Amino acid sequence: MDEWMLITGMVVATFIPRYLPFGLAGRINISPLVVRALNFVPIAVLSAIVTQATLMRGGDLSITLDNHHLIAAIVAFLVAYITQHLFMTILFGLMAFGLAKWLF
Numbered sequence: 001m002d003e004w005m006l007i008t009g010m011v012v013a014t015f016i017p018r019y020l021p022f023g024l025a026g027r028i029n030i031s032p033l034v035v036r037a038l039n040f041v042p043i044a045v046l047s048a049i050v051t052q053a054t055l056m057r058g059g060d061l062s063i064t065l066d067n068h069h070l071i072a073a074i075v076a077f078l079v080a081y082i083t084q085h086l087f088m089t090i091l092f093g094l095m096a097f098g099l100a101k102w103l104f
Contacts, residue, residue, distance in 0.1 A: 065104055072097035 054073045055061055063070065076093030083089070 065100075068097055068100040068104065071100040 054069045055063065057067055065071070072093045075096035076089050079092040080089040
């Protein structure tokens with residue numbers, strides 16, 4: 001019986017948050033300020049994931065030349081800032097990572 005309660009609880013916990021935005025989409029008016037703020041959510045989440053993956057090595061903060069991910073991220077950031085071209089950013093970031101890994 002406990003398994004069925006657990007399954008039911010998980011269905012409720014996963015289904016309702018996903019269904020409510022679709023079910024209430026036409027009935028609730030969201031203010032333009034909230035809509036504008038929600039546009040930044042994907043950028044903020046991706047930044048948090050990339051920053052953590054770049055700066056943490058083995059559970060510790062690593063801001064050294066041994067951190068290949070950090071070197072590649074800095075190069076990718078500079079290329080993105082200068083060129084504003086996604087393919088060039090990815091290409092130079094990957095090349096910087098490979099070169100840093102080979103050299104250090």
